[in-house]
Amino acid sequence: MALSSNIQTKSSVTCFIGTEVTMGTATLAGGTWNKAPLMDFSFSDDSAGLTVAPFRTDSFGQPLSGGKHLNEDRVSEVSLTMKGTAATINRICLALFGDDDGTNDLIGSLPDVKQYKHGVANAIPVTLLFDDAGMNGNDIYFTSCLCTSMELSYGIDSDGGMLKCVANFTTGYKPAQGTLTPDASTDMGNAVAFNIHDLTTHTYDSQDLLIKDFSLSISRSVTKAGANPDSNYNPFGYAIGGYEVTGSITCKRDENVDGILDNDSAGQVLALSDGTFKIDAPKCMVDGASPSFDDSGFSSSIPFRCFYDDASISNSIVKITTA
Amino acid sequence: MPKYKAKKSYKELLYSENFCAYGSASTHMKLMDDIVIERDVPSALLEHLTEVKPKEKKKVEK
Numbered sequence: 001m002a003l004s005s006n007i008q009t010k011s012s013v014t015c016f017i018g019t020e021v022t023m024g025t026a027t028l029a030g031g032t033w034n035k036a037p038l039m040d041f042s043f044s045d046d047s048a049g050l051t052v053a054p055f056r057t058d059s060f061g062q063p064l065s066g067g068k069h070l071n072e073d074r075v076s077e078v079s080l081t082m083k084g085t086a087a088t089i090n091r092i093c094l095a096l097f098g099d100d101d102g103t104n105d106l107i108g109s110l111p112d113v114k115q116y117k118h119g120v121a122n123a124i125p126v127t128l129l130f131d132d133a134g135m136n137g138n139d140i141y142f143t144s145c146l147c148t149s150m151e152l153s154y155g156i157d158s159d160g161g162m163l164k165c166v167a168n169f170t171t172g173y174k175p176a177q178g179t180l181t182p183d184a185s186t187d188m189g190n191a192v193a194f195n196i197h198d199l200t201t202h203t204y205d206s207q208d209l210l211i212k213d214f215s216l217s218i219s220r221s222v223t224k225a226g227a228n229p230d231s232n233y234n235p236f237g238y239a240i241g242g243y244e245v246t247g248s249i250t251c252k253r254d255e256n257v258d259g260i261l262d263n264d265s266a267g268q269v270l271a272l273s274d275g276t277f278k279i280d281a282p283k284c285m286v287d288g289a290s291p292s293f294d295d296s297g298f299s300s301s302i303p304f305r306c307f308y309d310d311a312s313i314s315n316s317i318v319k320i321t322t323a
Numbered sequence: 324m325p326k327y328k329a330k331k332s333y334k335e336l337l338y339s340e341n342f343c344a345y346g347s348a349s350t351h352m353k354l355m356d357d358i359v360i361e362r363d364v365p366s367a368l369l370e371h372l373t374e375v376k377p378k379e380k381k382k383v384e385k
Contacts, residue, residue, distance in 0.1 A: 090346075098348025105349040109356065112348045113338075123338070314353045 037189025084163025102323035172224035172235035
């Protein structure tokens with residue numbers, strides 16, 4: 001057996017997000033594809049964990065029969081770090097909670113799609129295709145991925161202030177290696193990414209903050225529900241959990257920060273805007289702020305969590321406007 | 324911006340026909356909860372929504 005001459009490098013990989021029609025069936029070449037403006041990525045290989053039998057009391061070696069691959073629990077995780085353009089944010093919001101019209105309002109009653117079953121029509125799962133990233137020199141694609149989290153973040157002194165969008169996905173389906181080439185795609189990177197230097201509104205609880213770093217994360221659990229041993233241990237479905245919306249502000253420590261730290265469990269308004277990109281969270285609570293004693297002046301780190309107003313489950317938790 | 328409420332027929336639309344198909348699951352959920360929405364609406368959905376107009380003030384004759 002000769003050594004393979006294939007090599008794999010990040011610079012030769014392109015990622016496409018495909019909109020699926022039926023759960024368990026990868027997006028066809030002629031389907032709807034979005035090219036992701038990747039800055040970084042990672043994915044896991046098709047490798048199930050190992051479970052092992054306990055030791056016999058009078059034996060100190062592990063017999064072969066005691067080891068079993070736990071294919072039932074096998075999942076693949078995919079992480080995409082992308083330019084924070086309007087198209088990118090809209091597409092990930094669609095995968096995470098069903099909005100992509102530029103208002104992207106995560107309300108208390110979402111998601112509307114709560115059931116994920118193999119073989120049933122569903123436009124929420126996506127196919128993630130990595131061109132030229134298969135071990136055999138072909139492509140690798142992950143079928144019926146559900147978005148588990150999105151983090152939007154930017155900082156004054158990092159990456160030129162550019163907004164980054166990190167999206168994490170999971171799938172219970174076996175990754176496929178072969179050739180899959182979208183007939184056409186929309187490049188989500190054909191636009192200027194939002195930038196922290198453009199912020200004109202930056203208030204929390206009506207206090208104007210000089211923000212150095214900002215991040216917002218929306219996450220939920222996705223669990224493989226059942227595995228079909230007759231079909232590569234692919235899932236019969238997924239179980240999804242509720243959304244947790246958290247974030248962090250790092251800003252100059254001053255009397256405006258003092259005005260925020262009430263510890264009264266009352267919902268406070270977060271409002272960020274550059275005129276186009278806006279984050280509005282009407283009911284936030286600070287979750288353990290702390291100072292840092294930088295040589296360039298003290299700053300405050302303000303972690304927060306977003307809620308919806310109990311008056312109606314249709315009230316907004318966070319709204320991410322991109323247009 | 325016009326305001327709308329869902330008719331019964333809206334609530335019977337398929338996923339591929341309701342507001343989810345137009346990229347706004349949040350608007351769909353609000354309509355399903357009989358909440359008035361304030362936004363532009365795709366023409367295909369107009370027949371399934373009722374426009375909510377502001378009440379006209381009665382003129383009081385002196």
